[in-house]
Each structure stands twice: as C-alpha cells, then as structure tokens.
Amino acid sequence: MRFQKIGSIGLITLLTTLLMGGLGSVALSQKQPNGLSGNTVKAIASTQTLPNAKQNQSNEQILLDIEGELGDGDQVLPQDGSLYDEHTFEGLAGQSVAIDLESDDFDTFLILLDPQERIVGQHDDVSQNDLNSTLNVTLPVDGTYTIIANGFDSNSRGRYRLLVRTPIQSVSQ
Incomplete structure (x- = not known):
C-alpha cells in the first residue's frame, strides 16, 4: 500500500492515501521509544476535487x-x-x-x-x-x-x- 506522508512530530507520523475526488484513508501512528509501533488510528475520508483543478493533476x-x-x-x-x-x-x-x-x-x-x-x-x-x-x-x-x-x-x-x-x-x- 502506498501513502502520502503528511508530517511527523517527534514519534508521531501522519500518513494519508487521500486522492482528489475520491475516498481515502488517514492513519495516525505513534512509535514507542524502543522503535516498536504503538497505537494506530485510521479513518475513512472523502475528498472533493477543486472546481478549477485540472483532471490530470492527481499526482x-x-x-x-x-x-x-x-x-x-x-x-x-x-x-x-x-x-x-x-x-x-x-x-x-x-x-x-x-x-x-x-x-x-x-x-x-x-x-x-x-x-x-x-x-x-x-x-x-x-x-x-x-x-x-x-x-x-x-x-x-x-x-x-x-x-x-x-x-x-x-x-x-x-x-x-x-x-x-x-x-x-x-x-x-
């Protein structure tokens, strides 16, 4: 699965698979100091294509x-x-x-x-x-x-x- 990395603050990373004009998911995960994954929260979201956005700009x-x-x-x-x-x-x-x-x-x-x-x-x-x-x-x-x-x-x-x-x-x- 491929994700868009939104950002990191300390041990917290926010990733998303949102695509313009479609459904996607958002995952917020926290890493423990020992490097193991901690809690992960996922959500389903819907996005809308900007009215003036060009069709081929999903990337x-x-x-x-x-x-x-x-x-x-x-x-x-x-x-x-x-x-x-x-x-x-x-x-x-x-x-x-x-x-x-x-x-x-x-x-x-x-x-x-x-x-x-x-x-x-x-x-x-x-x-x-x-x-x-x-x-x-x-x-x-x-x-x-x-x-x-x-x-x-x-x-x-x-x-x-x-x-x-x-x-x-x-x-x-």
Missing part, C-alpha cells in the same frame, strides 16, 4: 488556489507604479513547485521571494500570444515563500487566479 498537491483582484487600495511597486498582491506558502528545500498566474483582464507578472525576501524567480509572458505568467522552480531553503501577483504595468487592473502546485511525494509502508 500533484495544491498549495495555493486563489482568485484575487488588482485594484484600488492594493500595494504599489515603487519601481513602476504597478499594483500587486502578496500571497505566502510554506516550502521545503529541494521541493519543486509550479506557479501559475492567469488573468483575462491584464498582462500578469509573477515574482517569487524566498524567506529572506530574495528573488528566487520571476516571469512575464508564457508566449507572445499568452500574457499569463508561469514559474517552475526548486525551492532553495525551508520557510515561508512570498508570491508577488503583479501586473506588467501601472494600468494593470482586474481579476486573476494564482495556482501553486507541487508533486506528491509518496512513501511506501
């Missing part, structure tokens, strides 16, 4: 899925006068993430900052005909990463969607 975990808007009252980049919103997520060193910033209203610009606010990556247009932004990076350190959801210029206003995904890392039991 990816959604870290952020945000619908936002650039408009009056948003922060302004001093370099070019463009509006921006900040969004954060927790990342691990070596973790691969895919970030997409899409809008039908304006030309997007995407910036990813590490926990020390250094630029990890930035992207403007997918192509000459696609003014959305996408970034695929491997995170350099553990910590809280900041995404700057930005427009290309000071006239950029409107709705956008920000999606951050990472491959699911499975461990065998």
Whole structure:
C-alpha cells in the first residue's frame, strides 16, 4: 500500500492515501521509544476535487488556489507604479513547485521571494500570444515563500487566479 506522508512530530507520523475526488484513508501512528509501533488510528475520508483543478493533476498537491483582484487600495511597486498582491506558502528545500498566474483582464507578472525576501524567480509572458505568467522552480531553503501577483504595468487592473502546485511525494509502508 502506498501513502502520502503528511508530517511527523517527534514519534508521531501522519500518513494519508487521500486522492482528489475520491475516498481515502488517514492513519495516525505513534512509535514507542524502543522503535516498536504503538497505537494506530485510521479513518475513512472523502475528498472533493477543486472546481478549477485540472483532471490530470492527481499526482500533484495544491498549495495555493486563489482568485484575487488588482485594484484600488492594493500595494504599489515603487519601481513602476504597478499594483500587486502578496500571497505566502510554506516550502521545503529541494521541493519543486509550479506557479501559475492567469488573468483575462491584464498582462500578469509573477515574482517569487524566498524567506529572506530574495528573488528566487520571476516571469512575464508564457508566449507572445499568452500574457499569463508561469514559474517552475526548486525551492532553495525551508520557510515561508512570498508570491508577488503583479501586473506588467501601472494600468494593470482586474481579476486573476494564482495556482501553486507541487508533486506528491509518496512513501511506501
């Protein structure tokens, strides 16, 4: 049986086999100091597929899925006068993430900052005909990463969607 390791705190490990849009199980186990398994609690759970999630993404975990808007009252980049919103997520060193910033209203610009606010990556247009932004990076350190959801210029206003995904890392039991 294959599990997705959610996390560990001391001797407690949480594993799940939840699949997007289906049934799965969650197991919480505690190891004794001598290394033997202790109590295990299992539960059956049902998940729902996110309405905007792509069909082929069952091997990816959604870290952020945000619908936002650039408009009056948003922060302004001093370099070019463009509006921006900040969004954060927790990342691990070596973790691969895919970030997409899409809008039908304006030309997007995407910036990813590490926990020390250094630029990890930035992207403007997918192509000459696609003014959305996408970034695929491997995170350099553990910590809280900041995404700057930005427009290309000071006239950029409107709705956008920000999606951050990472491959699911499975461990065998």
